Amino acid sequence: MKSIxxxxxxxxxxxxxxxxxxxxxxxxxxxxxxxxxxxxxLVTVKxxxxxxxxxxxxxxxxxxxxxxxxxxxxxxxxxxAMLGGIVGIMNKMMGGDGGQDISMVxxxxxxLIGDDTEGxxxxxxxxxxxxxxxWVKIKDIGDKKLAFxxxxxxxxxxxxxxxxxxxxxxxxxxxxxxxIQMRAAGVTSKPRNLILLEGDTGSAGAPVFTPEGEFAGFxxxxxxxxxxxxxxxxxxxxxxDVMFPVVLPLAEVDKATKNATAAP
Amino acid sequence: MIIPFYVSRIRRTIxxxxxxxxxxxxPVFAAEDDNESFEAFGRVIDESRDKVFPALxxxxxxxxDYWGGREQKGQGVGSGTIISAEGHVLTNTHVVHNGIKFxxxxxxxxxxPAELIGEDPMTDLAVIKIDKSKLKDPNMTFAVGQFGxxxxxxxxxxxxxxxxxxxxxxxxxxxxVSNTERVFTGVMGEDDPDEFELMDNQRTGxxxxxxxxxALINPGNSGGPLVNLYGEIVxxxxxxxxxxxFAIPGxxxxxxxxxxxxxxxxPRSYFGISIRPIKxxxxxxxxxxxxxxxxxxxxxxxxxxxxxxxSVNGEAxxxxxxxxxxxxxxxxxxxxxxxxxxxxxKRGAESGEVTVTTEKLQKDRGDERAFRGWxxxxxxxxxxxxRDWKLTSRDGVLVTGVRQGSPxxxxxxxxxxxxxxxxVNNKPxxxxxxxxxxxxxxxxxxxxxESLLIETDRRGKNTIxxxxxxxxxxxxxxxxxxxxxxxxxxxxxxxxxxEKLGDSKVTGFRISRVYPGTLAAASDLKVxxxxxxxxxxxxxxxxxxxxxxxxxxxxxxxxGEKASLTVMRGAEQKKLEVDLERTRINSDEARRDKNxxxxxxVREITFFDRxxxxxxxxxxxxxxxxxxxxxxxxLGGIRxxxxxxxxxxxxxxxxxxxxxxxxxxxxxxPERVVMVVLRGPRTFYQFIxxxxxxxxxxxxxxxxx
Numbered sequence: 031m032k033s034i035x036x037x038x039x040x041x042x043x044x045x046x047x048x049x050x051x052x053x054x055x056x057x058x059x060x061x062x063x064x065x066x067x068x069x070x071x072l073v074t075v076k077x078x079x080x081x082x083x084x085x086x087x088x089x090x091x092x093x094x095x096x097x098x099x100x101x102x103x104x105x106x107x108x109x110x111a112m113l114g115g116i117v118g119i120m121n122k123m124m125g126g127d128g129g130q131d132i133s134m135v136x137x138x139x140x141x142l143i144g145d146d147t148e149g150x151x152x153x154x155x156x157x158x159x160x161x162x163x164x165w166v167k168i169k170d171i172g173d174k175k176l177a178f179x180x181x182x183x184x185x186x187x188x189x190x191x192x193x194x195x196x197x198x199x200x201x202x203x204x205x206x207x208x209x210i211q212m213r214a215a216g217v218t219s220k221p222r223n224l225i226l227l228e229g230d231t232g233s234a235g236a237p238v239f240t241p242e243g244e245f246a247g248f249x250x251x252x253x254x255x256x257x258x259x260x261x262x263x264x265x266x267x268x269x270x271d272v273m274f275p276v277v278l279p280l281a282e283v284d285k286a287t288k289n290a291t292a293a294p
Numbered sequence: 295m296i297i298p299f300y301v302s303r304i305r306r307t308i309x310x311x312x313x314x315x316x317x318x319x320x321p322v323f324a325a326e327d328d329n330e331s332f333e334a335f336g337r338v339i340d341e342s343r344d345k346v347f348p349a350l351x352x353x354x355x356x357x358x359d360y361w362g363g364r365e366q367k368g369q370g371v372g373s374g375t376i377i378s379a380e381g382h383v384l385t386n387t388h389v390v391h392n393g394i395k396f397x398x399x400x401x402x403x404x405x406x407p408a409e410l411i412g413e414d415p416m417t418d419l420a421v422i423k424i425d426k427s428k429l430k431d432p433n434m435t436f437a438v439g440q441f442g443x444x445x446x447x448x449x450x451x452x453x454x455x456x457x458x459x460x461x462x463x464x465x466x467x468x469x470x471v472s473n474t475e476r477v478f479t480g481v482m483g484e485d486d487p488d489e490f491e492l493m494d495n496q497r498t499g500x501x502x503x504x505x506x507x508x509a510l511i512n513p514g515n516s517g518g519p520l521v522n523l524y525g526e527i528v529x530x531x532x533x534x535x536x537x538x539x540f541a542i543p544g545x546x547x548x549x550x551x552x553x554x555x556x557x558x559x560x561p562r563s564y565f566g567i568s569i570r571p572i573k574x575x576x577x578x579x580x581x582x583x584x585x586x587x588x589x590x591x592x593x594x595x596x597x598x599x600x601x602x603x604x605s606v607n608g609e610a611x612x613x614x615x616x617x618x619x620x621x622x623x624x625x626x627x628x629x630x631x632x633x634x635x636x637x638x639x640k641r642g643a644e645s646g647e648v649t650v651t652t653e654k655l656q657k658d659r660g661d662e663r664a665f666r667g668w669x670x671x672x673x674x675x676x677x678x679x680x681r682d683w684k685l686t687s688r689d690g691v692l693v694t695g696v697r698q699g700s701p702x703x704x705x706x707x708x709x710x711x712x713x714x715x716x717x718v719n720n721k722p723x724x725x726x727x728x729x730x731x732x733x734x735x736x737x738x739x740x741x742x743x744e745s746l747l748i749e750t751d752r753r754g755k756n757t758i759x760x761x762x763x764x765x766x767x768x769x770x771x772x773x774x775x776x777x778x779x780x781x782x783x784x785x786x787x788x789x790x791x792x793e794k795l796g797d798s799k800v801t802g803f804r805i806s807r808v809y810p811g812t813l814a815a816a817s818d819l820k821v822x823x824x825x826x827x828x829x830x831x832x833x834x835x836x837x838x839x840x841x842x843x844x845x846x847x848x849x850x851x852x853x854g855e856k857a858s859l860t861v862m863r864g865a866e867q868k869k870l871e872v873d874l875e876r877t878r879i880n881s882d883e884a885r886r887d888k889n890x891x892x893x894x895x896v897r898e899i900t901f902f903d904r905x906x907x908x909x910x911x912x913x914x915x916x917x918x919x920x921x922x923x924x925x926x927x928x929l930g931g932i933r934x935x936x937x938x939x940x941x942x943x944x945x946x947x948x949x950x951x952x953x954x955x956x957x958x959x960x961x962x963x964p965e966r967v968v969m970v971v972l973r974g975p976r977t978f979y980q981f982i983x984x985x986x987x988x989x990x991x992x993x994x995x996x997x998x999x
Contacts, residue, residue, distance in 0.1 A: 078699055078704075079699075080699070080769075082886070082895070082919070082920070089698055089699065090697075090698060090699025090700070091698055091699045092699060092704045117882040118774065118880070118882060121880050121881075121882065132882065133771050133881070133882040133884075133886070134771075134882070135769050135770075135771045135772070136772070137769045138764075154772045156772070156773065156774070156775045157772055157773075157774055157775065158774060158775040159774055160777070160846070160849060164772075220840070220843075221842065221843075221846055222846065254839070254841075254842070255841060255842025255845060255846070256841065256842065257785075257786075257838055257841035257842070258838060258839050258840065258841045258842050286775070289775055290775045
């Protein structure tokens with residue numbers, strides 16, 4: 031009896047191990063395929079950020095942030111906060127014109143595609159502080175057709191769905207494409223339709239895909255409007271919530287992009 | 295005093311009265327003497343003050359300093375004394391150092407430009423000269439301060455400090471001499487006179503002792519005279535702290551000033567040794583040689599560290615205490631340059647003598663310049679810098695600062711503080727002047743090179759890099775995507791507030807302001823209305839976390855369309871239509887302009903600027919964001935947040951009008967530019983006097999006014 035039980039247990043453990051092994055192998059392969067397929071559309075946007083505030087005489091620094099090519103003629107979607115839009119966010123939190131005599135102006139914008147380290151010239155087309163999105167347009171792509179992600183097609187994740195957030199690492203890691211896997215931890219319609227994630231993805235401005243490789247949305251930061259946040263030192267709820275990126279679903283991304291590119 | 299009880303009452307009364315008279319009488323008698331003394335003393339002060347006061351000047355300096363890889367203009371105030379009929383003014387080096395513009399305010403309040411004649415950082419003394427041609431009466435005779443004998447000063451003597459403490463010109467304080475031979479070595483454990491610096495890498499105070507006194511001095515007093523009760527200059531105030539002041543002795547200062555006027559510098563002999571007093575060494579005579587500089591004159595003559603110098607040209611010398619060090623150093627420095635000086639020494643049990651051929655003492659700190667297009671500042675390498683930085687030669691230019699985000703900082707590899715530039719595009723650079731010439735040649739605005747190969751020495755490692763110079767351009771900030779907006783400000787009305795207002799079900803957004811000049815103002819919306827629905831969709835805030843709900847809802851609508859708002863006005867429900875207009879730009883989106891000549895940054899005014907300041911639609915202009923205090927506009931009184939409404943004859947309607955006005959002004963180059971500004975509710979007329987010498991990219995030698 032004892033030996034049968036032991037044998038059964040051993041077989042059960044082995045079966046579990048095989049199942050786990052099989053699941054992992056399948057996951058890994060699926061993820062590899064998605065990353066390889068989407069990587070060409072993952073770009074790095076490099077620019078000089080000039081911060082002007084009284085007495086500063088303009089402090090400048092070179093910055094890199096992630097971008098996603100969303101049209102073959104070189105329209106790139108980025109996170110607004112990462113592109114110097116933090117002032118707009120501060121204004122939002124403080125209400126109206128937040129009274130900040132600070133401006134952050136990106137210039138010398140270049141888009142690095144693939145292994146390119148020099149970049150092609152681009153310009154900032156528009157930004158949307160509400161949605162934490164910015165659109166950069168490559169100035170002259172010539173006859174080239176860029177790999178891109180079609181943001182008009184995809185799915186809206188549901189609570190519990192597994193998601194892959196893709197972005198390129200920094201130049202220290204050779205800007206290699208990488209992923210984070212998370213689940214949709216919440217769905218909300220306030221302040222707008224958003225998918226909340228179960229953890230921190232690091233910086234915002236990254237495309238989100240399903241395990242099947244369908245476009246699901248874009249990570250952004252969302253902060254309360256003036257008067258909405260509980261800024262009391264003892265309350266951590268609001269500040270903890272807004273510290274991490276959330277996902278703006280593809281429908282919102284698509285609508286915002288149409289607005290931004292149509293605006294005079 | 296006790297009156298004995300046994301004296302009769304009358305006698306006691308008389309006696310008490312006499313005592314009282316005596317008591318009252320004594321102070322009256324004593325007060326007269328004291329008053330006379332006070333008055334006499336007062337007269338002495340008045341007279342001595344009046345001998346020097348007319349020669350006292352307030353000096354305003356616009357200086358160009360280098361920091362963070364760029365030039366930084368600054369403004370300072372110091373004091374000085376007119377010491378010649380030609381208008382020479384004696385002051386401190388640290389008052390005038392790096393000055394590009396000097397303005398002296400005379401006793402009759404005239405403000406007159408001056409030029410630098412010479413400065414001597416080793417003693418912190420400098421001479422500038424008033425431009426007589428700019429006086430109201432060019433033939434006027436200057437009041438000239440007379441020097442007294444500072445060697446005759448004693449501890450306890452009364453002295454006055456005159457100058458401009460905290461820029462409050464023409465101030466006098468009174469004190470006494472506390473010490474006539476103050477030095478700062480040996481205090482707080484610092485034994486090396488070389489450690490007392492005027493600024494980085496610049497020694498000072500080697501050749502003099504200081505007159506310490508307690509006539510209160512503060513920043514702004516620097517360069518002003520220390521005056522005795524005979525009305526004679528006995529010192530030049532240069533240092534202070536707490537209740538202590540330190541002046542350079544007048545005899546010494548007068549001699550230095552004379553040399554500066556004649557030669558524009560103070561040439562000195564250099565021996566290449568550092569010495570230390572023999573206190574605590576066990577030696578009874580002489581002075582100890584602490585170190586001998588390699589390849590210096592004493593090294594060549596055979597002197598060694600550890601030797602005890604016992605005589606100079608046959609004259610026995612002993613330096614026992616730190617107070618005696620400056621006297622010997624000055625003696626040595628005053629030998630003729632290139633002359634021979636015999637130094638007798640003891641070396642252990644042996645004695646000997648060396649003959650030192652002196653050389654010229656070089657300046658400690660080299661000239662410094664900014665190379666704006668490259669984003670760095672560079673300094674000439676002097677002997678001292680070479681030693682301090684452990685460089686192997688004086689060739690090259692020391693990088694003293696790199697601007698963040700500049701071509702030098704973003705180069706791969708970057709150029710760093712402490713690097714020595716030795717070549718540009720394979721052309722060797724040996725001196726600062728060579729680098730300036732190379733920079734000028736390469737950096738012509740219309741033909742900027744795409745890249746430059748810069749070779750540096752980084753602590754003994756040869757490094758090359760490529761920098762990509764660029765024009766300093768100002769881009770307009772990017773705009774937000776336009777969204778729909780209603781020109782109102784609202785507050786949420788949550789349940790408990792609604793209840794107080796009469797109906798707990800009427801939650802929504804109460805209008806707190808209807809912005810004038812907007813489409814909302816043209817509609818029927820009023821302050822106090824509570825908006826409960828937009829286009830039939832209820833908007834009910836659950837709490838303050840929904841404070842932005844109405845704005846967000848409106849932003850999702852379409853600009854130009856109408857929105858139907860359901861409002862409660864008191865108990866009455868109304869449906870109001872309002873046209874949706876575009877969101878107004880914020881300050882960070884406003885277009886900007888930076889004028890390098892006037893050193894002034896402005897931006898266009900926004901809707902919210904107007905509303906915050908209650909400016910009507912007919913108020914136009916550009917808002918000052920930033921102004922360099924020591925720049926033309928700053929010196930002319932322009933301040934941040936001023937609204938410039940007029941420049942000369944040009945009305946400023948908007949940013950383009952401002953740009954045009956400034957361009958035309960720069961072309962005309964008038965002597966005076968009047969800017970009319972709105973500061974709060976008041977108008978100010980600010981008169982700017984540009985010298986029309988724009989700061990070049992590389993900011994070479996100080997411009998003489």
